[in-house]
Amino acid sequence: MLAFRHGNDFLNPLLFFVMTTSLVPLAISPAPTQLAIIAPGMIWITALLATLLALDGMFKDDFADGSLFQIILSPQPLWLLVLAKVSAHWLITGLPITLMAPLLGMMLALPQDGYLPLIIGLATGTACFSLIGAVGAALTVSLSKGGVLLSLIVMPLYFPVLIFGASAVQRGVEGLDYLPVLALLGAFFTFALLTGPFAAAAALKVGVNG
């Protein structure tokens, strides 16, 4: 069932992530002290944008070639198939981004204590992005110009994740206890995991009728 993974589009979000992050020193300042202040936030924002980039194609390719109908009509529960899609999306965006993040953290002079919360936070946070984004992607699946719209409707829902994620890193850097923040993020992830696939499945049934 996970033969969904094919092609090499998993490189593109990752490259986007690396490139936009490397714009930061060019646009602001290469001084390590300044970079260290903005590093947690910048990494999180670019990670968010990179996952958004790949979100549009989550169901759209299947819609274009007609296999989405087969997925909806199959006897498997739709939310389970949506969950499979979401996991696939996370594997091609969230996971490589999480693995790449320490390297970028180093390039942005992120202090040492920030790495662990950064990695844990990004791993859960990008999964939240994929789960919430699936609802938006499902709603806009039939719209040919859904890309920008999708970002518009999904981004406000990303606020809590960004806040928790970035401040966990911040707290790590400042030497404070970051575990409660990560716990909040984990709670949010659990919640998204329990509700997201069902909402996305309902949205998909509506969305295909565009």
Place this chain on the structure above:
Amino acid sequence: MVSSPLFELQDITFERDDQALFEGLSVNLCGGEILQVSGPNGCGKTTLLHILANLKSPSQGQILWRGETTRGNPSYLAEQAFIGHQPGVKLALSARENLSWYTQLYDSDTQLSIDQALDKVGLKTRKDLPCSTYSAGQLRRVALASLHLRDATLWLLDEPLTALDSEGINELEALFSAHLSDGGMIIFSSHQTLSLAQVGNLALADYSVSVQC
């Protein structure tokens, strides 16, 4: 064949944005019967097939399968096979991979293997090439091969004849009559006429309230 219809459409009406596309459509279908939906472009052929496949719900009326409503009916979903406008074939995968994805999706275990199904639709030599190298007609054949892999009673086919060559159409007719003699049912939409004798015709234009083309 038994006389009681397996598949009943009762007074189906479909409105899009408060405007009726077709109205009061009632059809009964027994095992071994085939129905062609015809009509001008934009009269709702695809919409009707989507409604029959449970992808859309009708504004009024109901659809019965073996006397029970098809809405949220898992046994109905298990017994119908739908192929839409697009063949539903992933271009990056080969025909064999596509069909193995399909069989896993539907948990189907038929006697025919994927290889045999592909042989039947005349794609013997290209099974492992990526589908992006296929022509439109060959993609259509891959989709039709999926019918071999399911034990579905009711086939819902949206424009199955497009892009098929005359040989392909002959093969499709043979496939249809084999399915019908097994007691299967077929509803398909097309502008072309098949040479099969028993094709019933449903001219959708007769039910159209306002045809917007």
Place this chain on the structure above:
Amino acid sequence: MWQFIKKWFHRFGTPRWFYHTTSRWLPWLALVSIGLLVLGSIWGLGFAPEDARQGNSYRIIYIHVPISVLAMVGYYIMAAAGAVALIWKIKLADMVMVSAAPIGAAFTFLALLTGSIWGKPTWGTYWVWDARITSMLVLLFLYLGVIALNQAFTSRDTAYKACAILSLVGTVNIPIIYKSVDWWYTLHQPATIKLTGASTIHPDMLKPLLVMIVGFYCFYALLLILHTRVEILRRERRSSWVKGLIR
């Protein structure tokens, strides 16, 4: 009992019934809301005592607070209407939902605008990344998302279902967003700027405020009904009863 309620809903949830009934209510509702708003304004602006620290500039709360309240309530009204439309497929509910979106967005925008006008004399700047302001901004984004989604679909039936799902997802998220923004704010800046909370307000200031809140509620209802009526006429323009109205 349940069957009865359902039947009642379907019977009285018809756009036609709504249109005719509200025709009778509208003048009264308009009168009440204008009356309350005028009364509240005069009372609040003219007779309520001056604030000890902020002087007269605090009087903008008589507009700002009611609008902010309604901006938030409006989202829930929209989502509730969306849920009703999705579950019971009542046409009227989806018309209400579609109408609530632009009104809510306008109220949210006005809340931000009056807030920043108030902010200038009080904090010395138009914009502060304060928890409430940020939450309002997110709310505005949510509204705009719903409106944009609604306009993107060519089929209205799909559009309202999509918007209903989006607004429901938004509703679930709003408390989380608010909590997180709140928490984020206390983390970054200790609360040096304290808004005049309703609990610390003087009773003489509070009374006109309550009048204004009720007035704005009526005003909101008025706008929503008017907008829904326009939506009804637009969608049912082919039906015989609308044609009868024109004639």
